[in-house]
Amino acid sequence: MFAAPDPGRVRLRNAARAVLGVGLAVAVSHLATGSIGATIAGGLTALLALFTVTDARVRDQAVTTAWLPVVGVPVLALATALHGLPLARDAAFLGVVFAGVYARRWGPRGQALGIFGFMMFFMAQFLHAVPEGLAELYAAMALALAASSLVRFGLWCWERRLPQVLAPAPFAARGLERPTTRQAFQNTFACALALGVGHLVSDQRWYWAVGTAWWIFVNTASRGETLVRGFRRVVGTVAGIAAGLVVAVPLHGAPAPTAALVALCVFGIFYTAAPSYSWMMFFVTVMASLLYGLLGVLHPGLLLLRFEQTLVGAAASALAVALVLPVTTHAATDAWIRRAMLAVRHCTAESARRLAGEASADPAPYVAELELLLARVRVSLAPLLHPLSPLRARKERARQVTAHLDDCVRQARGLAEVAADPDASHDARLTAACQRVETALRALLPAAEAPASATGLGLAAPQHHPGAERALAHLHDLERAVAGLAGPVLSSPRSPLPEG
Known part of the structure; x- marks a missing residue:
C-alpha cells in the first residue's frame, strides 16, 4: 500500500499538509x-475542510472553504436544538x-458542502x-x-490543475435517472434503515450505522461499486x-501519546x-478509538459495538442499492466505456x-480525459x-476491457506526442489508418453516438517522414486495441468469451 505510485508526491504532500493543518x-x-469536545470539533472541522x-x-478551493460555515453553522444549530427530541x-x-447527496449535482463544491453538512450533524451526535x-x-x-486555511492557502499552497470528467450520457439525465437524485433516494433509504436498526442495537451509538451507510455511497455509481465499498469498509473497520x-485501550486517553497517534492516523487517512x-x-x-479514549468512554465493548453498527450500515447500503432505483455494474461500465471510445475518437481526429x-x-x-x-x-x-x-466469465471480460483500454491510452498518448512535434509531417497512409480506427469505433458505439468519418481532414500527399512513420505505428496499434474491445464489449456480459 505505502509503495503505491504517487506521481509528483501529491499524496505525500497532501498528507503532510493535513497533519500540519489539523x-x-x-x-x-x-x-x-479549553474543552476536549470543542478541541475534537476543531480537529474534525479542519480534517473535513482539507479532505x-x-x-x-486554488481559488475555487478557497471559495468552497469559505462556504463551509454557511452550511455547517445552521446544521450544527439544528442538531443541538433537537438533541432531546429523538423523532x-x-x-x-x-x-x-x-x-x-443531492448537492453533488453541483460538482466538487456541492459534494464538499454536502459532506460537511452531514458531518456537522454527525459530530453533534458524537459529542452529545x-x-x-x-x-x-x-x-x-x-x-x-482559519488555521487549516492558513496552512492550505498560505504556508503550504500549490495548484492542482486536474481536468474534470463529466458523467456519461446515460447518467446525465433528468428526474430519477439523474445520478444525484437516484443516489439521494438510495442513500436516504439506506440511512433510514441503518438508523432504525442502529437504534435497536444501541440507543446511544446508533449514528455509527448512519455514518457507515452515508460514506459507502460517496464516489460510487453502481450496485457493484457500492457493495465492494461496503465490504472494504467492514474489512478496514x-x-x-x-x-x-x-493501542488505544491501554492508553486510557493519555494526552501526549494520543495526540501523536492521532496525527499519525490523519497522515494515514490522507x-x-x-x-x-x-x-x-x-x-x-x-x-x-483514540478520540473516545480522550473523552474517557473507551472500552472493548464500545469497539465491538462499532463493528456491529458498521455491519448494520453496510447491510442497509446493500439493500438500498438492490431495491431502490438500482443501476447494474454492467450498465455503469458500458456508459464509461462509450465515453472512453469517444475520447479515443477525438484524440485520433485532433x-x-x-x-x-x-x-x-x-x-x-x-x-x-481518456486517462481519467x-x-x-x-x-x-x-x-x-x-x-x-x-x-x-464477467471477470475475464473485465480483465480484457481493462487491458485493451490500457493499450488505447498508451497509443493515443504516443500519437499525441508525435503530433506535437513541429517537424512531423503527414503521410497519406494515415488517412486510411484513421478511417480504420473510426470504423472500429463505430462498431462499438450506438448509432446516435457513432463518430463522424475522419475523411475530409485536409490530408496532404504521401510523405515518408519519421514522425509520420511513428504516428502510423501508433494508429495501427490503436486500431488493434479498439478492435480487441469488440469481443468483451459487444457480447452478452454473462456469456463466455470465445477463445483465441
Whole structure:
C-alpha cells in the first residue's frame, strides 16, 4: 500500500499538509476553549475542510472553504436544538442526508458542502452536543477553518490543475435517472434503515450505522461499486478495531501519546484514501478509538459495538442499492466505456489534424480525459475484478476491457506526442489508418453516438517522414486495441468469451 505510485508526491504532500493543518487547528481550538469536545470539533472541522474540498483550482478551493460555515453553522444549530427530541432529530438527520447527496449535482463544491453538512450533524451526535455548548463549537469551527486555511492557502499552497470528467450520457439525465437524485433516494433509504436498526442495537451509538451507510455511497455509481465499498469498509473497520484494542485501550486517553497517534492516523487517512478505502477506514477507526479514549468512554465493548453498527450500515447500503432505483455494474461500465471510445475518437481526429498542419488542433486534452476515463472504468469494473467475485466469465471480460483500454491510452498518448512535434509531417497512409480506427469505433458505439468519418481532414500527399512513420505505428496499434474491445464489449456480459 505505502509503495503505491504517487506521481509528483501529491499524496505525500497532501498528507503532510493535513497533519500540519489539523494539528494547528487542534492547538488553537484547545487554547481558545479549553474543552476536549470543542478541541475534537476543531480537529474534525479542519480534517473535513482539507479532505473534502477538491476543486481543481486554488481559488475555487478557497471559495468552497469559505462556504463551509454557511452550511455547517445552521446544521450544527439544528442538531443541538433537537438533541432531546429523538423523532424530530432523526427526521432532520435524514433530511440532511438527502440534501447532502443531492448537492453533488453541483460538482466538487456541492459534494464538499454536502459532506460537511452531514458531518456537522454527525459530530453533534458524537459529542452529545446541546445548545449550551453551541458557542464553543462555533468558536472551534471558526478557528479550525482559519488555521487549516492558513496552512492550505498560505504556508503550504500549490495548484492542482486536474481536468474534470463529466458523467456519461446515460447518467446525465433528468428526474430519477439523474445520478444525484437516484443516489439521494438510495442513500436516504439506506440511512433510514441503518438508523432504525442502529437504534435497536444501541440507543446511544446508533449514528455509527448512519455514518457507515452515508460514506459507502460517496464516489460510487453502481450496485457493484457500492457493495465492494461496503465490504472494504467492514474489512478496514475490523482491522482498525483490532489495532484499537492493542493501542488505544491501554492508553486510557493519555494526552501526549494520543495526540501523536492521532496525527499519525490523519497522515494515514490522507495518504491511503486514493489507493485503498480499506486502509483509510483502518486509520479512521483507530483515530475514532483514540478520540473516545480522550473523552474517557473507551472500552472493548464500545469497539465491538462499532463493528456491529458498521455491519448494520453496510447491510442497509446493500439493500438500498438492490431495491431502490438500482443501476447494474454492467450498465455503469458500458456508459464509461462509450465515453472512453469517444475520447479515443477525438484524440485520433485532433492528432490527424495536427499532423496535417492545423496548429490549433490539440489532442492533449483528450488524452488527459481518456486517462481519467480509464481510471473511472477501473473503479466501475472493480467489483468484477475483486478476488472474491464468483463471476468468472464477467471477470475475464473485465480483465480484457481493462487491458485493451490500457493499450488505447498508451497509443493515443504516443500519437499525441508525435503530433506535437513541429517537424512531423503527414503521410497519406494515415488517412486510411484513421478511417480504420473510426470504423472500429463505430462498431462499438450506438448509432446516435457513432463518430463522424475522419475523411475530409485536409490530408496532404504521401510523405515518408519519421514522425509520420511513428504516428502510423501508433494508429495501427490503436486500431488493434479498439478492435480487441469488440469481443468483451459487444457480447452478452454473462456469456463466455470465445477463445483465441
